[in-house]
Amino acid sequence: MQSLKILMLCSAFGLGTSIPASASSSIWYNSEGGQVRLVTSGKPDEAGRVQGVLDIALKPGWKTYWRDPGDAGVPPQIDISPSTNVASAAFSFPPPQRHDDGYGKWAGYDHPVSLPVTFTLSAADQPAIIVADVFLGICETICIPVQTRLTIDPASDADNAKDAAQVKAAFAALPAPPRPDFGVNVLPGDHETLIVEASFPGDPEAADFFVAGERDYMFGAPLRSQKDGKLVFTVPILDRPSTTPTDGGLHYTLTSADGAVEGLLPFP
Missing domain, CATH: 2.60.40 (Immunoglobulin-like)
Structure with a gap:
């Protein structure tokens, strides 16, 4: 999508920083095409993994990208280097849809979507603060780069039933492993x-x-x-x-x- 390249080079639109949250979900970051936040659920498992989602509430008519955005877009990215006791973060992706914006065909989502993300702690028995710099493209007729810092203390509300249900549903919606007939x-x-x-x-x-x-x-x-x-x-x-x-x-x-x-x- 050539318009995304132009906007990224010529404008800082979409940059923002959230204030720290005292719950297992961050505050919403507002952009022209929708809202973005992080949600986590539960305490780390024995391997020090905390499940969460990047919650992308798209407005009608707006889209965002899959892991491969085509030849001119940007995939969702997350940098947790400012965090405390967080070693890595890895996205998983629900099934995408094919889109054609007139510049090219690409894969993504035209509806609100929760991208599962697995955070791995450096030490499972130590407190962790997730400070995530998130970057993604949100597109209507043009694409707007959205960049924000989202902060969570995953242990502060680890028993939040609503957050747990959203995270569980997002992981359950991921594609299954292949099998001989599929x-x-x-x-x-x-x-x-x-x-x-x-x-x-x-x-x-x-x-x-x-x-x-x-x-x-x-x-x-x-x-x-x-x-x-x-x-x-x-x-x-x-x-x-x-x-x-x-x-x-x-x-x-x-x-x-x-x-x-x-x-x-x-x-x-």
Whole structure:
């Protein structure tokens, strides 16, 4: 989305800082396209993990991005380095939707969405204060970068039933692991294409495939075709690292009328 690049370079609109909160959720940060806050629930588990969500209350007509925003957007980002006793924070993503804004096709959400986030404490038995610098794009006809600092003491209201229910629902809505009858199989491609065969329940017209450009990969929108009665997605590889990584893989999500799965693909 070229308009997002222009706004990011030319304007500081959307910058803000929240005051510290004395509860397991932060105060709302208000932007032109909606509101953003952090919510946590419960005490850390034995591994020192605290579950939470980035709660994005979009106004009607506004959208925000999935983990891969296409060739001109920005994915949601979180920096917890100002925190006390917090080692890391990792987003998970509910199933996205395909959008076309006239500049390109990209993956995201056109409704209020809670992005699950897992905070890992440095020491599970020590107090923690989450101070998170959050950055994301919220888009209508143009995209506006939203940047704010959200602060939480997750132990101050760890038994809050409303917060617990919201966090539980967000994690429950994540895509399931792939299975033999619902997932993808990588087919032979070439240096410029990633090709997968999809298996899924329900109507083929409702199915869609999303792959995240990571480790210097960049992908175009997938093309749909049929092969031996199977739905095949051919994804253009727009850019790739000079050397193919040998560890990890690429995150993908396969959506259908009956749910979604996610997993990792080998690097093409």
